[in-house]
Each structure stands twice: as structure tokens, then as C-alpha cells.
Amino acid sequence: MSELHEKLEVVLSKLESVRPQANGTFRSRCPVHGGTSTDDMGIRAGAKWINLHCFAGCDYDEIRRVLGIEWSDLVLDDTPAGERKPRRRDWRAIELESYACAVRLQHEPEVLNRLRFGHVIGESAGMEIRNGRGWSAKALERLEVGWDGSRLTLPVRTSDGKLHDVLRYDPFATGRKILAGKGKSRLPWPSPERLDPAEVLFLVEGEGTAISMTTVGLTAIGLPGSVSKPTISTQRPGSWQGAGWHRKWAERFARFLRIVLFPDCDDQGRALMRAASYDFDKAGIENHVIDIGSKMNDGRDIGDHLLKSAWDTTSRKAARNVIRELVAERAEVLVA
Ligand SMILES: [Zn+2]
Known part of the structure; x- marks a missing residue:
């Protein structure tokens, strides 16, 4: 390119x-x-x-x-x-800083609690409605997610393990939730090369949903969230040209035995995952697209449906079981 x-x-x-x-x-x-x-x-x-x-x-x-x-x-x-001029930024220093942020997050109980339980945003039938994401400290640590004092830091790596960018992520932001480095393209996160290829891989939309899936004990990668996607015929997945998926990424997924794709419940989300599935098929990678809400068209994702309420051991296990059953029933794939 x-x-x-x-x-x-x-x-x-x-x-x-x-x-x-x-x-x-x-x-x-x-x-x-x-x-x-x-x-x-x-x-x-x-x-x-x-x-x-x-x-x-x-x-x-x-x-x-x-x-x-x-x-x-x-x-x-x-x-x-x-x-050319020498590179302005020292990537090793940026990498060390992102490790320091990861350590810092684990020592910020207030931030961890906010990510898990969120804020009260309303009330329904006498019950508080909260916007927490349910994320576990352990999952955040495993994914090297850090805290820079105002936003989460998400290190993004290329296929050879080199640091490509550090995303700054505020899951509660009303404006731009994710800030990428200046001039930096977005990539799948976490990096496929860092995950166990023997596990069933779940491909979801958005880094936040990948954290939710990891929290309930599943192996997941998020395609770039909060990017503008082209309106495109959902019937022609090979013609996808948006920023959310690139044909050349398929080779980074070839190491997985099985991939389950969970599209967001809107036309764009479905088109995105069909495009990825099309390229997996061409590369001979076993994959299954499971539309969890084919009757819904409100852009909700697997995280909204199942994962936001998974905030303790019992509810996380329940969410994981629902997903396992769904995948076994719809795709005949068994998740360990
Ligand atoms: Zn204008």
C-alpha cells in the first residue's frame, strides 16, 4: 500500500x-x-x-x-x-509509559470501580440504572490497559509485536470516546498474535466490547470502534472499503482454528462483519457470523445485551454460558 x-x-x-x-x-x-x-x-x-x-x-x-x-x-x-528527519517520537519511551499506565490503573480502585459499576444515570421501578461496563481488573491487566490520569490507554501492536499506537479511551465520554495518535491508522485490538490460537476467537466491534468479552473469560478481538463506516451494499461484502476492516488484516487471523463473528445490530455492523467473514473464507479460515439480534436494528451489540450486567463472578459465568450456548446452537462450535 x-x-x-x-x-x-x-x-x-x-x-x-x-x-x-x-x-x-x-x-x-x-x-x-x-x-x-x-x-x-x-x-x-x-x-x-x-x-x-x-x-x-x-x-x-x-x-x-x-x-x-x-x-x-x-x-x-x-x-x-x-x-528524512529522524522520527520525532521515541517509541520505546512511549511503550514504557504505557506499561507505567497499566500498573497505575491496577492501583486506582476508584477508576476500576467506575469502569465496573459506572454512574447512576436513572431509575426504573425503584432500581438504579447505571452505565457501568462490568470490566474486571484482571481482564484490563491482561490486555495491558492503563490509566493516564484522564483516559484509559490501550497499546496497539502490529503483527511483529511492535507498538503502533496508544489509544486514549474514555468509555463514558459524550464526545469522542477514542483518540488515536496523530496520523495513526486504527488496527484490530488486542493484537491477534498475542492470543491463544487454540481458543475459539470472538471478533466483535469496538475495543470496549473486546474488554467485556475478555472479562467473562472469552478470547476476543475488537475491530476499531467509533470509526465512520461507509454505507455500502450488505450483499457485496467483497466491496467493503471502510476504515473498520481491511482485507490485508485477514492474514493476521489465519492462526486461529475457529472464529465467531458477532456483528453490532445495525446494517453497518452487519456489513462490517460480513466483509471480514468474506475475507476469512477466501483465506480458508473457519468462521461463523452469529447475528444475536437479527430482529433488532438499534445498533446494540453483544456488550449491551449480555455483558454490561456481568459485574461479578456469578453474572460473568452466566453471560459466558449464554454465549457458549448461543454459539453451540447457531454454529455448532464448542467453546471450552
Ligand atoms: Zn463545508
């Missing part, structure tokens, strides 16, 4: 309602003037740079400023490798 293509993916991941066009360009909602139209922004990658154009006339510099991207993020760097 060319460097410019990677830069294009980063730009697309920052835009809302991205849709590929027949001529290889993209359309999206304009991040500056917003509005109801999702057609105002044209995005086109030329040979040397990426062009962003608002048909309503928003200023190019303003578009860049709102998206938080520099000129250099839009232009192909064709300086020979030897003449």
Missing part, C-alpha cells in the same frame, strides 16, 4: 458518513459547516496529494484545522528515506 493511500485512510477515518464513489473518490459530511447533507465533502487522492473540497464553499485551511491534520498529512513524502 502506498504511503499516500495510508494517509487517505487516516483522513477518511476522521470524517463522518464516508461513502466511496464509482470513480474512486469519496463523499462525506463536511466537518466545518456540518448540516444535514452527507454529500458536501469531496475527497480525492491524486498522485501526490489528497484533495478535500467542500461544495458549499468551506475554506480548505479551516477543514484541515477542524480535522486536526497538517499539510504533511495530505502530501506524499517522496524524499528518499535516508534524507
Whole structure:
């Protein structure tokens, strides 16, 4: 993949309602003037740079400023490798910092309790409704999730184990829940290479759902959550072009004997998992898509249905059993 293509993916991941066009360009909602139209922004990658154009006339510099991207993020760097400036950030230092954050989280009982029990957000029939995620300290530790003082830190690794980025994640944020490093593309998390290939692997949407699945004792990977996904025909999974799944990722999953895919309950979520399943099929990887709520269309995911109330040993075991039964019944896959 060319460097410019990677830069294009980063730009697309920052835009809302991205849709590929027949001529290889993209359309999206304009991040500056917003509005109801999702057609105002044209995005086109030329040979040397990426062009962003608002048909309503928003200023190019303003578009860049709102998206938080520099000129250099839009232009192909064709300086020979030897003449490039040394890398600004020391990745080893960033990795050590993320380990320090992981240790810190384990010593922050208030943060751990908030992740588990959440805040009271309402009341129903005399019972408190809370927005906790049920996450266990043990699962967070296993996944190397840390705490930087304001957000969770999630180290993201490439197939060779190298640190690619550290996501900053606030599961209770009303705005952007996940912040990726500047200019960094999103990858499946946790890294497939770090998991036991003998276990049934669950592929879910979103890093938070992967933490929930790990909490109830299952082996899970989350595809990038909170990214804009293209509206695309759900009947043509091979044509997926969004940021949530890439064909080339399939090879990182080839080590697993069996993969169960749990789509979010909306058209986009289903299209995303069908695209992944299509590429697993082509790579000869046994996989099963299980739609847990084919009658629902409210975007709820497995986490909303089963996992948020799994906050102690008994309820976690119950959630795990429901999933095991579901998978045995729908896909004839036995989860240990
Ligand atoms: Zn505009």
C-alpha cells in the first residue's frame, strides 16, 4: 500500500458518513459547516496529494484545522528515506509509559470501580440504572490497559509485536470516546498474535466490547470502534472499503482454528462483519457470523445485551454460558 493511500485512510477515518464513489473518490459530511447533507465533502487522492473540497464553499485551511491534520498529512513524502528527519517520537519511551499506565490503573480502585459499576444515570421501578461496563481488573491487566490520569490507554501492536499506537479511551465520554495518535491508522485490538490460537476467537466491534468479552473469560478481538463506516451494499461484502476492516488484516487471523463473528445490530455492523467473514473464507479460515439480534436494528451489540450486567463472578459465568450456548446452537462450535 502506498504511503499516500495510508494517509487517505487516516483522513477518511476522521470524517463522518464516508461513502466511496464509482470513480474512486469519496463523499462525506463536511466537518466545518456540518448540516444535514452527507454529500458536501469531496475527497480525492491524486498522485501526490489528497484533495478535500467542500461544495458549499468551506475554506480548505479551516477543514484541515477542524480535522486536526497538517499539510504533511495530505502530501506524499517522496524524499528518499535516508534524507528524512529522524522520527520525532521515541517509541520505546512511549511503550514504557504505557506499561507505567497499566500498573497505575491496577492501583486506582476508584477508576476500576467506575469502569465496573459506572454512574447512576436513572431509575426504573425503584432500581438504579447505571452505565457501568462490568470490566474486571484482571481482564484490563491482561490486555495491558492503563490509566493516564484522564483516559484509559490501550497499546496497539502490529503483527511483529511492535507498538503502533496508544489509544486514549474514555468509555463514558459524550464526545469522542477514542483518540488515536496523530496520523495513526486504527488496527484490530488486542493484537491477534498475542492470543491463544487454540481458543475459539470472538471478533466483535469496538475495543470496549473486546474488554467485556475478555472479562467473562472469552478470547476476543475488537475491530476499531467509533470509526465512520461507509454505507455500502450488505450483499457485496467483497466491496467493503471502510476504515473498520481491511482485507490485508485477514492474514493476521489465519492462526486461529475457529472464529465467531458477532456483528453490532445495525446494517453497518452487519456489513462490517460480513466483509471480514468474506475475507476469512477466501483465506480458508473457519468462521461463523452469529447475528444475536437479527430482529433488532438499534445498533446494540453483544456488550449491551449480555455483558454490561456481568459485574461479578456469578453474572460473568452466566453471560459466558449464554454465549457458549448461543454459539453451540447457531454454529455448532464448542467453546471450552
Ligand atoms: Zn463545508
